Amino acid sequence: MSAALAGVSVLVTGGSGFVGHRIVQMLLEEEDDLGELRIMDKTLSAPLLHICERFQRKVKLLEGDVRDTEFLTRACRGVDLVIHTAAIIDPTGHISQETMMSINLHGTERLLECCVQSNVWFFIYTSSIEAVGPNTSADPIVNGHEELVYESTLGFCYGESKQLAERAVLRANGRELQNGGSLVTCSLRPTYIFGEGSQFLQLHLDQALQNGGVFHRISKKEALANPVYVGNVAWAHVTAARAMKDPATARKIAGHVYYVCDDTPHMSYSDLNHALGRELGLGVERRLAMPYPLLYLLASIMEVASFLLRPFFRFVPPLTRHLLILLNTTFTFSYKKAHRDMGYKPRYSWEVARRLTSAWMASILPQRREELKIR
Template sequence: MSGGLAGISCLVTGASGFVGHRIVQMLLEEEEDLGELRAMDKTLSRQLLQTCDRFQSKIQVKALEGDVRDAEFLQRSCQGVDLVIHTAAIIDTTGRISKDTLMSINLNGTEKLLEVCVQNNVQYFIYTSSMEVVGPNINGDPVVNGHEDLVYESILGFCYGESKRQAERAVLRANGRDLHNGGALVTCSLRPTYIFGEGSQFLQLHLDQAIQNRGVFHRISKKEALANPVYVGNVAWAHLIAARAIKDPDAAKKMAGNFYYICDDTPHMSYSDLNHALGKELGLGVEGRLAMPYPVLYFLASMMEMISFLLRPFIRFVPPFTRHLLILVNTTFTFTYRKAQRDMGYEPRYSWEEARRVTCSWMASIMPQRKESLKKK
């Protein structure tokens, strides 16, 4: 099942992103016999280009700059490709991005990429989904150690989760589609839980807020609202394991058209307590309770959303927090990776202690510049 990717041409979309760049790094480090790696993004980051340059002498690496909604660009990018790992997406937790933009990138871009893959005889397609395709739902119904067969009343109240859910459905429906060369497309979807680690934009945002709050993280989630954090290195590792396994006919029969929750052995804790666990060695604390009782915060979020709606014809007002965000960070929502373990042989590569240590070191490295930057604002 772990025969490697020797001779394979692999395209990674969203390669400049938090997860995508880590997948690119891991593929280049672990798959020395990879035939070719194409790293694609709308904007190629300096870090991605440096990573590509570092491995040029060992593996053929191409950096491709273009939009996932551009069919002609996708045609050029997918010619001769065997495997696509599709991480490209726009993430929105606050409602700053319009529904049209979310759907055009996350859903329509994915649909176009699937069509191009069929036209170019791309045999394998791995989609980076999200825990938010299932919830938490608008009622805040909890899940404890959920699994892929769980029946959950998934009434979503936010466009990002809906755009990812529809895109995932398109990916899984495409499994088995006939290719022009007589083969068939094999697809699967990976659903990471909340991802933390070096380079996380959300963790940097929380760090900035803690710096401005005299070294104390704001309490955004109740202590008893347990989340299921997963280290970014383990998410990238899961993609590599899936890519290796999906080439094996026996494993592919199990994986084809299926989705998998991806998490690791990080202790279940609230989002706020995760921030504290990662930053306490830097002298950072965390508030003991929410700024206001949860029902009051929920009422305020409702009022701000109503004001935003009423002002929409005149000005764009984005509330600092929404009901969706409150539910997301204050609902116990945890899963198990047993099915990924059983079907594709996934085991977390990095322990919680190692993940915590390297993430803390990254936070320490950016703190001085973040303090200086925040002083100037």
């Protein structure tokens, strides 16, 4: 449906990240005639450098911060397409609101302005379902679509930063470039992303090892999510990039937002952990540690304590009301619009995604046991 990216120069921000480095890998594997590929991050990771060494291509590595306008201007000069994945992801509140907004929102705004000044034609933003919710009332969504009206009263800084940045990206669509052309933008909202290299999955694995080989029950069984494999998220970005290059599809996706998910069965976060770790002999707790209302009360008390202690020292609650709602609210979506407008179809089936992720988990088990001093 979409033309390949022959001759297109691409900048990927956040190239060392979980999603960013998979996008880089897929571009190198799929686009033989790609123009220069620029990969930007504050710190370039060893896995990213290893990927780049495998391909004899025109790759330019850039170390810098999205808050640095001068650096962004140099990075964007001569680029046709920007894929903006760089962001701070913080579900627990360890990062201050000022830092979160300066990177996720204001960094995106600076990058958009540099794109306009540098005549960048296309801009793809990696958003999140947390730009939508769940809201503070824990209202569920079942097979949601992009036109669904949802009372999005967000109670956490990360979701707000992604929501505001996404709005900035969509507003920038059609802005006049210095050369008289116009910027084409779109936003992709992945659901919860799993796969090899997931820091969240490694955290859950560590907790399971410390819990006698049993995953903690962090979400009710009936609280369904539709997780998406990281390889399919990367493929959605490549699909969107190809669609932007084709004038016929570019008109369809310009200024639009798209949910990105795949055919992974809808299940709770805890049951996803179990599905990925079952073949490794890992179990999952049958129920939450205590009834949900008591957990909510406990989270509220810890948040009050954090507020009262703030003048003396920074206490970050291990459990917040937002995190509890996020993990225990049914929140599922459809990728029909992405299929209709840009031809997106998942490249990896659930079985393949599960097998690849489980194999990665098995590969890190010895190291995790050693570091956690577990026999």
